[in-house]
Amino acid sequence: MRRGMLWLAAGFVGNGFAQFLQKYLHAAGLGHYQASALIAMYATGSLFALALLAGFQGRLRGIEFASGLGIGLCSYLGNFAVLRALGDLPAYTVFPVVVGGPIILVALYSWLIMGERRSWQARAGIGCGLVAVVLLTL
Amino acid sequence: MGILFVLFAVLCFSALYVLVERSQKCKADPMGLNLVAFAAAALFSVVAAGGIRSGHFPGLLLAIGGIIGLSAGLGLLGITLAVRSGLSISIVNTGVSLSLVVPIVLSLAIYGEVPGARKAVGLAFAAASILLIQRERR
Numbered sequence: 596m597r598r599g600m601l602w603l604a605a606g607f608v609g610n611g612f613a614q615f616l617q618k619y620l621h622a623a624g625l626g627h628y629q630a631s632a633l634i635a636m637y638a639t640g641s642l643f644a645l646a647l648l649a650g651f652q653g654r655l656r657g658i659e660f661a662s663g664l665g666i667g668l669c670s671y672l673g674n675f676a677v678l679r680a681l682g683d684l685p686a687y688t689v690f691p692v693v694v695g696g697p698i699i700l701v702a703l704y705s706w707l708i709m710g711e712r713r714s715w716q717a718r719a720g721i722g723c724g725l726v727a728v729v730l731l732t733l
Numbered sequence: 734m735g736i737l738f739v740l741f742a743v744l745c746f747s748a749l750y751v752l753v754e755r756s757q758k759c760k761a762d763p764m765g766l767n768l769v770a771f772a773a774a775a776l777f778s779v780v781a782a783g784g785i786r787s788g789h790f791p792g793l794l795l796a797i798g799g800i801i802g803l804s805a806g807l808g809l810l811g812i813t814l815a816v817r818s819g820l821s822i823s824i825v826n827t828g829v830s831l832s833l834v835v836p837i838v839l840s841l842a843i844y845g846e847v848p849g850a851r852k853a854v855g856l857a858f859a860a861a862s863i864l865l866i867q868r869e870r871r
Binding site: 598599600602603604605606607608609610611612613614615616617618619620623625628630631632633634635636637638639640641642643644645647648651653654655656658659660662663664665666667668669670671672673674675676677679680682683684688689692693694695696697698700701702704705706709711713716717719720721722723724725726727728729730731732733 | 734735736738739740741742743744745746747748749750751752753754755756759760761762763764765766767768769770771772773774775776777778779781782785789790791793794795797798799800801802803804805806807808809810811812814815817818819820821822823824825826827828829830831832833834835836837839840851852854855856858859861862863864865866867868
């Protein structure tokens with residue numbers, strides 16, 4: 596569980612730093628190159644992943660292809676939908692729902708479909724996280 | 734129309750976490766999964782952009798986009814390995830969503846952007862959420 600928390604911290608820092616750099620992209624006057632930025636981001640991420648796969652002798656089988664294709668598609672379509680939504684709606688409407696919505700849906704999935712029973716700390720933590728996301732994105 | 738894109742993005746990002754969870758139940762290799770996910774997303778973004786033109790990739794964009802790709806690569810790997818270590822996806826999703834805090838803290842440290850009262854309360858909720866999630870199962 597301790598190792599899981601360390602990996603969660605890596606996910607937290609990696610995603611947080613990526614969001615900060617996206618903001619820096621706008622500050623550097625490159626905000627209108629969004630399509631190119633997505634290509635550069637995913638291409639570099641692919642090279643990084645290839646280096647890790649080779650270095651740690653990972654595997655590429657049917658399950659990695661099927662799941663990875665689905666994850667890549669969800670990531671791309673989600674980002675595309677956010678960009679399209681921002682064309683019609685203000686950011687203070689889009690981001691609280693887009694970041695907070697999956698917290699509720701995934702918690703419901705874990706509870707109703709996977710039958711997980713979380714401790715009161717975890718339930719309170721998820722609740723506080725949802726409130727934090729809404730306050731930080733409004 | 735904008736709200737439909739928002740709801741679609743919520744579904745995509747929720748499905749992404751469910752796919753990560755299902756893939757780790759099936760023992761998919763995290764390195765291979767990461768590579769296919771990023772390569773697929775790169776392919777989708779190139780197709781959506783209608784190909785690659787050299788004029789659309791200034792040097793600074795490539796540099797920043799590249800670092801975003803490395804950060805996002807670390808982020809997805811951290812998410813996958815946290816789920817593989819036994820953490821619930823509802824906990825991982827909440828923890829990673831709180832990475833919204835990172836750009837705010839870095840903007841404060843680098844640009845001196847002081848968060849307003851609402852964001853300050855949001856940061857307090859984020860800290861409480863992280864503490865509560867960490868205390869689970871202790």
